[in-house]
Amino acid sequence: MAVTSTTSADNTDVDRGTKEYEVIDIEQQAVAEAHLRNTTVQNITWRGVTVTVKDRETKLSKAILENVEGIVEAGEICALMGPSGCGKTTLLNVLASRPTGAQNVDAAVLVNGSKPSREAFRQMSRFVEQDDALIGSLTVRETLHFASRLASTSSLPKQERTARIDGLLDSFGLRDQANALIGTPIRKGISGGQKRRVGVASQLITSPKILFLDEPTSGLDSAASWEVINYLKGVAKRNKLIVIASIHQPSTSTFSLFDKLLLLSAGKSHYFGPVAGVQSHYESLGYELPLHVNPAEFLLEMVNTDFAAAHRRRESQQRLDQLQMGWASSQQAKDVSSSISGAAAGPSSTLTDLEVAEKKPSPPSLVLTLLHRSFVKSYRDVVVYGIRLAMYTGLAIMMGTVWLRLSSSQESIIPLTNAIFYGSAFMSFMAVAYIPAFIEDHATFLKEKHNGLYSATELMLSNFLIGLPYLFLISLVFSAISYWLSNFNPTAEAFFTWVFWIFLDLLAAEGLVVFVCSLFPSFAVVSLALVAFANGLWMSVDGFMVQPGVLNVFWRYGFHYWDYQKYVFENMMVNEFSGRVYTCAAAEGTGTGGKNGCWCMWQTDLADQCLIRGQGVLDQYGYKDGYMGKDVGIMMGIILGYRIAGWIVLKLKN
Numbered sequence: 001m002a003v004t005s006t007t008s009a010d011n012t013d014v015d016r017g018t019k020e021y022e023v024i025d026i027e028q029q030a031v032a033e034a035h036l037r038n039t040t041v042q043n044i045t046w047r048g049v050t051v052t053v054k055d056r057e058t059k060l061s062k063a064i065l066e067n068v069e070g071i072v073e074a075g076e077i078c079a080l081m082g083p084s085g086c087g088k089t090t091l092l093n094v095l096a097s098r099p100t101g102a103q104n105v106d107a108a109v110l111v112n113g114s115k116p117s118r119e120a121f122r123q124m125s126r127f128v129e130q131d132d133a134l135i136g137s138l139t140v141r142e143t144l145h146f147a148s149r150l151a152s153t154s155s156l157p158k159q160e161r162t163a164r165i166d167g168l169l170d171s172f173g174l175r176d177q178a179n180a181l182i183g184t185p186i187r188k189g190i191s192g193g194q195k196r197r198v199g200v201a202s203q204l205i206t207s208p209k210i211l212f213l214d215e216p217t218s219g220l221d222s223a224a225s226w227e228v229i230n231y232l233k234g235v236a237k238r239n240k241l242i243v244i245a246s247i248h249q250p251s252t253s254t255f256s257l258f259d260k261l262l263l264l265s266a267g268k269s270h271y272f273g274p275v276a277g278v279q280s281h282y283e284s285l286g287y288e289l290p291l292h293v294n295p296a297e298f299l300l301e302m303v304n305t306d307f308a309a310a311h312r313r314r315e316s317q318q319r320l321d322q323l324q325m326g327w328a329s330s331q332q333a334k335d336v337s338s339s340i341s342g343a344a345a346g347p348s349s350t351l352t353d354l355e356v357a358e359k360k361p362s363p364p365s366l367v368l369t370l371l372h373r374s375f376v377k378s379y380r381d382v383v384v385y386g387i388r389l390a391m392y393t394g395l396a397i398m399m400g401t402v403w404l405r406l407s408s409s410q411e412s413i414i415p416l417t418n419a420i421f422y423g424s425a426f427m428s429f430m431a432v433a434y435i436p437a438f439i440e441d442h443a444t445f446l447k448e449k450h451n452g453l454y455s456a457t458e459l460m461l462s463n464f465l466i467g468l469p470y471l472f473l474i475s476l477v478f479s480a481i482s483y484w485l486s487n488f489n490p491t492a493e494a495f496f497t498w499v500f501w502i503f504l505d506l507l508a509a510e511g512l513v514v515f516v517c518s519l520f521p522s523f524a525v526v527s528l529a530l531v532a533f534a535n536g537l538w539m540s541v542d543g544f545m546v547q548p549g550v551l552n553v554f555w556r557y558g559f560h561y562w563d564y565q566k567y568v569f570e571n572m573m574v575n576e577f578s579g580r581v582y583t584c585a586a587a588e589g590t591g592t593g594g595k596n597g598c599w600c601m602w603q604t605d606l607a608d609q610c611l612i613r614g615q616g617v618l619d620q621y622g623y624k625d626g627y628m629g630k631d632v633g634i635m636m637g638i639i640l641g642y643r644i645a646g647w648i649v650l651k652l653k654n
C-alpha cells in the first residue's frame, strides 16, 4: 500500500503556516530514485588540509587554510560556514579535487578510508557551482534530459531515463515547471530558487554519491533558500548521499536542516560536528547564544574580526585565537580526529570496489547530444543565430540599395570592387555578434568538463557542425538579396560561387571568435575588442586597401598570406571580373578620347572595341582565374587552424 509523506517547514523565522511542500508517494519515489541510491561510499574524510598562496601584496607565502579536518558520513549534509574570505571555496575545491590556483596544497582526502583515483572520484562526485551555468533557452525537463544523456550511456532505455527525470522533478518540487524555460536575459524563466534546484537536480541525474555545492543559496531569500536545502536534504537522506555545501548566513530554519557544521575563520577550524552541538560547545567556552538570535548569525559574528573597530582589532584577534584554541583543545575535536582515524583504519574498500557511476557515453554519442542541445538552443535563442540572420538581412538590403543596379559600364567597376570588399569584410566583422552565445556555451562547457562529462574535442566538433547549416543559410539569404540588387555577374554559377565564398568567410570569422573567446571567456569586452581589432587588421592587409604588389614585405609575408579575407576578396573579385567585359565611356570633346571615340579607364586588348576585359581590372591586383581549388584548400586550412588553436587553448586552460 502506498504511504504518503508530508514535509512542512520548521518556521522559526519564516512563517510558512501549514503549507505542505511535497506530498509524494514514497513507494513510487523509491523506484524513481533507485539510480541515486548510494550503497558504496560510506564516508569522506579530510585531514591536514593546508593551502598556501603567494600574498598578492607582500609576495610572501601565506596559509589560507591550516590543518583543517572533518568527516561526513553517507546520508549527512554538512555546511561549511565562516566569514567572507575564510577559505570556504578553497576547501570545497580541495575536497572536490578541483584546481585552487594555490602555490601548495597539502591534504589527505579519503573515501571509505582510501584515496580514490582521480577518475573514480570524478565519477562518484559532482560539483554544483555558485553561478550554475544553465542554458537559458532549454526547459527544465530538457536540462535534465541533456544532463542525463551526457552522463549515462545512450543504451539507457528511454522509459528509464524519463522515469529518472520525473523522479528528480518530483523530488525537487519542479513538476509544475517541467516545461518552463530556464530563462534568458530577454525571456523570463523560472525563479532563482527554482534555477538552483534545477542546477542540483541536473547534477544528481548523473548519479553521484558525493555532492559539493558552492553557496547554493546565495542571492535567494530565506524561503527559497530553505526550499533548496530542504529538497536537497530529503534526497540525500533517502539515498544516503553525502552533501557538503558552503553557505553564507543561513536563516535559523535553513541552518537547522544541516546535520553537520564546519565553522572556519581565517583558514582555521573553529568547530566541526553536529549542528545541534555547536551551541553547547560555545557555551562551554563561555559564550551563550542569546535568546531569539539566529545561531548562524551569532556564530559568524563571533568568528569575524573584519568589522572590529581599529582600536579593538587586537582585542578581537585575541578573542578569535582563544576561540580557536578552545576548539583545538576540546574533547569534540579529539573525537573528530579519532573518527577520521577510525574511518582510515576500518575495512577500506579499495576504489575499484566502489560502484563507479554508469558506463559513459561514447564520444560520437556525446557529439550528437551536444549537437541536439545546440540545435534546440539555436532556434530558441535569437542571440545565437536569429539576431545575426536579421543583421545580415539588413546589411544585404542596405548594400543592395546603395550599390543599386550597377551597369556593366566602366564607372561601375570601382563601386563593384568596393562592394566586394565591403560585403566580405563586414560579413566577417559582424561575427562579433556570436560572442555572447559562445561565452554562454563556454561557461556550460567548463562546468561539464570539470564534472568529467566531455572534453574540448566534443565541444569544438559540435560547435563547428551546428554552425554549418546556419552560416550557410545566412550566406544564402545575404547573397540572394544583395547580389541581384547590385547586379553582380548574372550567372547561376557566379552567384553560387559568391555564396560559397561568403560561407567560407563566415566559417573563418566564427572560428576566430571561438578562438578569441576561448582565450578570454570571462571578459566579453576584451573578446569583442580583440575580434574587432583582428578584423580591422585583416581588412587592411587583404589586398584591397593596399594592393598585394605594393604592400610592404612585413605585412605581406607576416600577415597577408594567412588573412582569410585575402582569399575571399581575391576569389570574389575573380568571380566578378574574370569572365566579364565592361563598356568604356564615350569620349567627350576634350582631346582625351580613345581611338574609336571612347575613353577606357583600363586599357586591355579590347580597347579598340571600346570595351574593357575584366582581367584588366584583376591584373592591377595580380589576380588570375584558375586558383580557386588551391585557395579553397588554404581557406579550409585557416578555418581548421582557428578551431585547432581554440581546441588547444581549451585543453591547456583549466
Ligand SMILES: Nc1ncnc2c1ncn2[C@@H]1O[C@H](COP(=O)(O)OP(=O)(O)OP(=O)(O)O)[C@@H](O)[C@H]1O
Binding pocket: 053, 054, 055, 056, 064, 082, 083, 084, 085, 086, 087, 088, 089, 090, 091, 100, 101, 102, 103
Ligand atoms: N590562488 C590564490 N592566490 C592568492 N590568494 C588566494 C587564492 N585563492 C584564494 N585566495 C585568498 O584566500 C582567501 C580565501 O578565499 P576563498 O575564496 O576560499 O574564501 P571564501 O570563504 O570562499 O570567501 P567568500 O565567502 O567571500 O566567497 C581569500 O582571502 C582569497 O583572496
